[in-house]
Amino acid sequence: MKHLQLKTKEFVQKATNEERIVACKKFKWIGYxxxxxxxxxxxxxxxxxxxxxxxxxxxxxxxxxxxxxxxxxxxxxxxxxxxxxxxxxxxxxxxxxxxxxxxxxxxxxxxxxxxxxxxxxxxxxxxxxxxxxxxxxxxxxxxxxxxxxxxxxxxxxxxxxxxxxxxxxxxxxxxxxxxxxxxxxxxxxxxxxxxxxxxxxxxxxPRWNNDLELKRLLLSFEKLLPLKEESNLIDNNLVTKILALSDGLIGEIAKILELSSIMAIQLGIEKINKSLIDQIDYTPPQNRKRRFIA
Ligand SMILES: Nc1ncnc2c1ncn2[C@@H]1O[C@H](COP(=O)(O)OP(=O)(O)O)[C@@H](O)[C@H]1O
Ligand SMILES: [Mg+2]
Known part of the structure; x- marks a missing residue:
């Protein structure tokens, strides 16, 4: 589990799935x-x-x-x-x-x-x-x-x-x-x-763009998310997907990662990938108003 920060790694090694799911929901400060x-x-x-x-x-x-x-x-x-x-x-x-x-x-x-x-x-x-x-x-x-x-x-x-x-x-x-x-x-x-x-x-x-800073942010999130496998969130396909869904807002990025990690634990996949993100119950900010009006 080289993809994790030491503390997260130790936690993942001893925690139950339920405890890890709770950890996914916790706020994690990232000093970007x-x-x-x-x-x-x-x-x-x-x-x-x-x-x-x-x-x-x-x-x-x-x-x-x-x-x-x-x-x-x-x-x-x-x-x-x-x-x-x-x-x-x-x-x-x-x-x-x-x-x-x-x-x-x-x-x-x-x-x-x-x-x-x-x-x-x-x-x-x-x-x-x-x-x-x-x-x-x-x-x-x-x-x-x-x-x-x-x-x-x-x-x-x-x-x-x-x-x-x-x-x-x-x-x-x-x-x-x-x-x-x-x-x-x-x-x-x-x-x-x-x-x-x-x-x-x-x-x-500013809102987030597809640049090095965003990759650094995703890398930091990956180190803190309690998943057993490496997702490689800085893969271009994943970066583009997360950025488009989130509309460049860190709060949305955090939410997408939270929901995806929970699902990754529940399904036993243990990592985030594109098809998993497609399955989470998440409405992008751009669509929220539309859904409400419809
Ligand atoms: N430095 C950060 N590290 C990790 N997550 C963050 C950070 N800043 C914001 N977030 C995520 O974005 C969400 C919204 O941030 P918040 O500071 O409440 O936004 P604002 O005050 O601009 O409306 C937070 O609940 C958290 O999930
Ligand atoms: Mg605020």
Whole structure:
């Protein structure tokens, strides 16, 4: 089983089929080149000296193409801890999800909830904001991550403007870098504001193409999938097939590989091949709407 990573190999040797099927469903982090580059930028943010002009990052990409996975990885690498000298809780990275609609109160609530800081529904926006600010100072938070930022940048131009101002205010006032992630909608909204456009460095997570990077990704997946035989996922026929089905989205690639490996275990084939992929119960993203309408 030379095709497997050592840990996976050891697992495959002793695990039952059921255990291997569960393992197929587990998220497996792969540090592909783009993701690593973005993580490096984020790491630099942690030590950036305070100034009135902090750098901010806008991670832009289609849905299901790995934005949240990168943010979560960064968050995991910098979890909260207790400072031994002061016995105080330090939380270097705080990650929240923007509320589903542009509502300033709910936006601050998302932060307060994450910090287990209770709030009263009657509490005024200003008071919530001040508490958010003080909590972040208290916890020595160095980076604030806001995922799904497009939610709050949607809506009428007036609401959009309000939220662009909230973000500007946060960035100026807290003097910590903001890392936001969202779809193209967020990118366009931020570009519409000159000041924010200057402050937010956009980083695009492109869809996957048939190139060396994709082959590297598939090779990494192969090392982690608990199958006894080598599939040789980097074979051109397989690459083309997986790419076409997935529409270039890493989330779809992961799903296709998950379903195929499960089937490979169930059928005793122990490797992924083209005909197996044809048999999985999977609807490509391009066909989903169509199937729903039909
Ligand atoms: N670095 C990665 N390594 C392995 N799988 C990944 C990685 N990034 C994303 N995925 C797969 O893609 C799916 C969607 O990723 P996600 O980060 O939620 O996308 P987005 O936030 O852009 O919508 C994940 O559930 C996972 O299966
Ligand atoms: Mg996401």
């Amino acid at each position: 080149t783009h993701a690593k580059k973005i993580l490096n930028i984020m790491d630099d943010f942690l030590t950036y000296p305070k100034s009135h002009r902090m750098p901010n990052l806008l991670l832009v990409g289609d849905s299901n193409n790995g934005k949240t996975a990168i943010l979560s990885k960064f968050n995991q690498l910098h979890l909260a801890y207790i400072d031994e000298d002061t016995s105080r809780l330090i939380n270097p990275v705080l990650m929240i999800q923007a509320p589903p609609e542009p509502d300033e109160k709910r936006f601050y609530n998302a932060i307060l909830e994450k910090l287990f800081a209770p709030y009263r529904t009657s509490e005024k926006i200003e008071s919530r904001y001040i508490r958010v600010k003080n909590l972040l100072i208290d916890l020595k938070t160095k980076v604030l991550i806001i995922d799904e930022i497009h939610h709050v940048l949607a809506g009428s131009p007036m609401r959009q403007r309000t939220f662009l101002n909230v973000i500007k205010h946060l960035s100026n006032d807290l003097q910590i870098p903001l890392i936001c992630a969202g779809t193209n909608l967020a990118f366009n909204a931020i570009q519409s504001d000159q000041q924010l456009a200057n402050r937010f460095e956009p980083r695009v997570l």
